[in-house]
Amino acid sequence: MEKIENLKKLKEDYEVLRKKYELPKFEKFNTEFNLESIQTLDTEFLARRLRLLIDIRVGNILSWLEGFMNPQRATVLMFEIINNLKEEEKQVLKEIYSELGELKIDAWKIELLPYNEENEIRLVKDSIKKFDKIKIRLQKIIEKMDRK
Secondary structure, eight states, X not given: OHHHHHHHHHHHHHHHHHHHHTOOOHHHHHHHHOGGGGTTOOOXXXXXXXXXXXXXXXXXXXHHHXXXXXXXXXXXXXXXXXXXXXXXXXXXXXXXXXXXXXXXXXHHHHHTSOOOHHHHHHHHHHHHHHHHHHHHHHHHHHHHHHHO
16 A cells, blocks of 8 residues: 555656656656656655666666677677677667767766756756657667567
8 A cells, every 4th residue: 555655646746847847747757767666765856866767777778788889798699689780780879879878977967966956857858858869769770689
């Protein structure tokens, strides 16, 4: 019962921010960035938590792409995939890696500043917009990997 109440409270708190700053609906944010994972955390800094969830997702994808950028440390599976990629696909992965790296650096910059809800939300919105575009390009390459 407590989990249901926690999720309900999180949805209510998110809805306040969503309306105030024109954020995506709870379901979309949750699907992309696992928003419900923070339902048991009491926080007065929900905007920061949103940014951190995006940062986690970006970091996970960057870690995965590390194998493409540094094949000496790649797993056998990753090495096999790299060998089957076309040069233009490798170039797109490098571009995506760089763009995700920029998002990571932006997160580091704001991490060092005193909490400011507007700044956090500005970065959240900017990151979502960029991530949505990156995701489409990355999905196309992953689909090609699956067919090889």
